Amino acid sequence: MAINRTGFIETNFGLEIDKDVNARLAYTFNWSEWLDTGDSIASVTYTVAARRNDPTPLVIQSSGRTDSNTDTFVELSGGQVDKTYIVTARITTANGLIDRRNFRVNVKARSA
Numbered sequence: 830m831a832i833n834r835t836g837f838i839e840t841n842f843g844l845e846i847d848k849d850v851n852a853r854l855a856y857t858f859n860w861s862e863w864l865d866t867g868d869s870i871a872s873v874t875y876t877v878a879a880r881r882n883d884p885t886p887l888v889i890q891s892s893g894r895t896d897s898n899t900d901t902f903v904e905l906s907g908g909q910v911d912k913t914y915i916v917t918a919r920i921t922t923a924n925g926l927i928d929r930r931n932f933r934v935n936v937k938a939r940s941a
Contacts, residue, residue: 837932844932845913849939853890853906858918858930861899868924869898877905878915887914887934908936 837844848854860870875892887908894901901918908914917931 842933845935846932847935847937847939848905848908850885850908850910850936853904855891855902855904856916856932857895857900857902859900860920860928861897863928864899864922865924865926868922868926870894870901870920871923873901873918873920875901875903876917876919878917880909880912880914883909883912885909887916887936905934908934910936910938912936 837846839845846856864870873892873894875889877887877889880886885907888906890904890906892901892903901920903916903918905916914934914936915931916934917929919927919929921927
């Protein structure tokens with residue numbers, strides 16, 4: 830399921846990506862440059878910052894590690910048009926190190 834989606838842009842707020850309201854897509858983080866030689870990702874937890882009174886929140890359908898144990902993925906669906914969500918990945922490595930990264934998802938209503 831870990832498909833490496835390109836299209837992240839770097840802004841003053843960090844990484845961002847646009848997602849269509851009807852899209853269900855997987856996004857991948859590669860941690861290999863951060864990991865020590867010989868270390869690997871033991872676990873990952875993805876969360877979406879909750880928005881108050883959001884009738885159609887951004888939903889995590891699935892998440893996990895890839896076979897390489899240096900990449901993690903999250904599959905997202907839903908969201909409210911013209912709203913921005915913050916998605917956070919928190920990893921623990923086999924050596925016991927802990928880190929987190931986040932990106933913003935801008936939900937859009939795209940047309941052909």
